[in-house]
Amino acid sequence: MAGYLDLDRTLTPEQVTLRKEVHRFAEEVLRPASVELDRLADPEDVVKRDSIFWDVFRKFYEQGYHTRTLPEGLGGTGLSVEEQCIVTEELGWGSADFAIGLGVTSFPFLFAAGTGNPEIMNDVVRPFLEDREARYVGCWAITEPHHGSDTLAAGTEGFRDPNVFYEVTARADGDEWVINGQKAAWVSNGTIATHALTFLGIEDKKGMGMAGGGVALIPLGLPGISRGRALDKLGQRALNQGEIFFDGARIPRHYMIVGPEGYQMVLEGVLAGANAYMGITFAGLARAAFEEALAYTKQRVQGGRPICEHQLVQKKLFDMFIKVQAARDLARSTLIYNSSGPSAALQCSIASKVFCTTVAFEVASDAVQLFGGYGLAKGVLVEKLLRDARASMIEDGSNDLLSLVGARKIIDG
Secondary structure (H helix, E strand, C coil), rough: CCCCCCCHHHHHHHHHHHHHHHHHHHHHHHHHHHHHHHHCCHHHHHHCCCCHHHHHHHHHHCCCEEEEEEEEHHCCCCHHHHHHHHHHHHHHHCCCHHHHHHHHHHHHHHHHHHCCCHHHHHHHHHHHHHHCCCCEEEEEECEEEECHHHHHHHCHHHHHCCCCCCCECCCEEECCCEEEEEEEECCCCCCCCCEEEEEEEHHHHHHHHHCEEEEEECCCCCCCCEEEECCCCCCCCCCCCCEEEEEEEEEEEHHECHHHHHHHHHHHHHHHEEEEEEHHHHHHHHHHHHHHHHHHHHHCCCCCCCHHHCCCHHHHHHHHHHHHHHHHHHHCCCCCCCCCCCCCHHHHHHHHHHHHHHHHHHHHHHHHHHHHHHCCHHHHCHHHHHHHHHHHHCCCCHHHHHHHHHHHHHHHC
């Protein structure tokens, strides 16, 4: 962490080694690949089978990092929550776009492991745990063409509006569920995933509004499932995203993991976890932007001396440092708190996501300003960091709407 004062003195020698190993992976594998893929004009080229994109995924799986959120008893890495913080921040430092895509890949398999169903364990979970070639890739399919952040607004008045319902629905038919509808182009890993943890509406529960939802594990190679093109975006171009279409796809009845009776509780738990990980990921990006700016201001000469010796630059650097440290501390404390008991503090997870993504954008913008004209040039890292950070204030729930959900939790106690 050159150029950055790390205020955490509680790390064990093993955790220091872990941080160094993940940082090296982020520096030598994630960041160069992310920069290279950022230059490609066609997002379909990013995920071609001969793309460096797949080299990154395979190297990630070879290290066993893809299992880090699964229990050690099942074959996961058994990392503590503090170690999860270390890994996630370093991945975000190296490449926020890869950090998100590589992070969500375990999502369906983590949920599937929680069922304890022997068939699901044998067919889905164990093959993922044993995978070292990125043959099993997951996604979280929740966003829809006409439903974005509102799908996450549990506890608000609109969440139980009977006139508002998911576009992807499941209808019971004997021992199967029949799935129809469309997920939007913002599904991370959408065009490459093999399995989707799909949040959808249970057809006969429409009167409950979005609260009449369920969570299904859906293998995406089934008949009746197709994909759209990879999404062409401003930033996070190494993060594959795209549409998924369901046209009479059938899954076994036990692949419906959560029904309407537990849906809101599960949704809030998932949102708390996703937002907490977004917070630490983008605290990592903010740190990367600060470090780039600090290094540049030490070697850029104006007025006969390095610009870091000019007071206005010093003030900006110190303000950036304050924001980065505050983001890291909030993100870490949120993740640690959420792991310490049966219920997560959703409002704190939302606060972490909203604050850390905002900090990432502000610090990346300040870094561009300190670089001056060079900061606007393609190929300069801070230009990419700014674009990547901008997306974070929309994905996994727009910051504006999430703030309303968090406020509702605070008001309701």
